[in-house]
Amino acid sequence: MPFREINSKMVEAQVIPGQRMYSQRGAMLAYRGEVSFTPSLTGGQGGVMGMIGRRVANEQTPLMTVEGNGTVMFGHGGHHIQVISLTGETLYVEADRLLAFDGNLQQGTMFMGSQGGVMGMVRGQVTGQGLFTTTLKGHGAVAVMAHGGVIELPITPQRPVHVDPQAYVAHHGDVRNKLSTALGWRDMVGRGSGEAFQLELSGQGAVYVQASEEKL
Numbered sequence: 001m002p003f004r005e006i007n008s009k010m011v012e013a014q015v016i017p018g019q020r021m022y023s024q025r026g027a028m029l030a031y032r033g034e035v036s037f038t039p040s041l042t043g044g045q046g047g048v049m050g051m052i053g054r055r056v057a058n059e060q061t062p063l064m065t066v067e068g069n070g071t072v073m074f075g076h077g078g079h080h081i082q083v084i085s086l087t088g089e090t091l092y093v094e095a096d097r098l099l100a101f102d103g104n105l106q107q108g109t110m111f112m113g114s115q116g117g118v119m120g121m122v123r124g125q126v127t128g129q130g131l132f133t134t135t136l137k138g139h140g141a142v143a144v145m146a147h148g149g150v151i152e153l154p155i156t157p158q159r160p161v162h163v164d165p166q167a168y169v170a171h172h173g174d175v176r177n178k179l180s181t182a183l184g185w186r187d188m189v190g191r192g193s194g195e196a197f198q199l200e201l202s203g204q205g206a207v208y209v210q211a212s213e214e215k216l
Contacts, residue, residue: 002102003083003141010075011083011143013100017069023100024076025062033070040065061095065103074100079145079216082208086172089205090137093144093170096216102140110135144170148211160202166213173205 002021004012013021015035028037040063066072075081076099084091086105101107109132136142146169153161155175171177178200201207 020103027076029073031072035068082150091172099143101142108135146210162198169208171207175203175205
């Protein structure tokens with residue numbers, strides 16, 4: 001794993017010759033060795049077509065390519081950082097939460113309706129996350145940003161997890177998600193609990209939940 005957590009808001013990455021990584025532009029805090037930082041005009045992998053797809057999906061965030069031989073410390077905005085290791089599965093995460101990730105991970109964009117059907121689309125609108133999300137697949141590590149600390153909750157077929165949509169950060173694995181509602185007359189008259197919508201994740205994998213209901 002190329003990321004070493006220095007503290008809750010800084011990570012250090014090992015940059016190896018012949019391998020590249022991507023980070024959010026301007027996230028470098030310090031570095032050692034011979035390392036170059038180049039703006040990624042295409043916003044990551046997939047060339048021009050990948051760039052167009054991310055722009056259409058509104059899943060584009062300014063990235064830079066990091067290459068060379070040395071170590072780099074990353075952090076951004078004082079946000080909490082969570083390192084997630086992937087062993088072949090797919091991570092689903094909003095583009096603006098990506099701090100840095102291995103260049104050998106396969107980057108893509110997924111239509112929310114394909115995971116959760118119509119309610120997946122409704123979820124995207126209710127949570128403010130839009131109709132698309134970014135995917136990273138393969139073997140490697142990803143550093144994502146969040147407000148406050150992050151907890152990893154395992155999801156098993158016998159134990160689905162319900163999450164406040166605003167506290168949701170990312171998830172991975174063979175997981176389906178849907179938006180569940182508990183709207184009642186109290187919510188209609190402003191006397192509800194304030195928890196009218198929950199995100200239900202079921203299957204096999206894990207979900208990451210931040211200690212805040214504030215989006216980045």
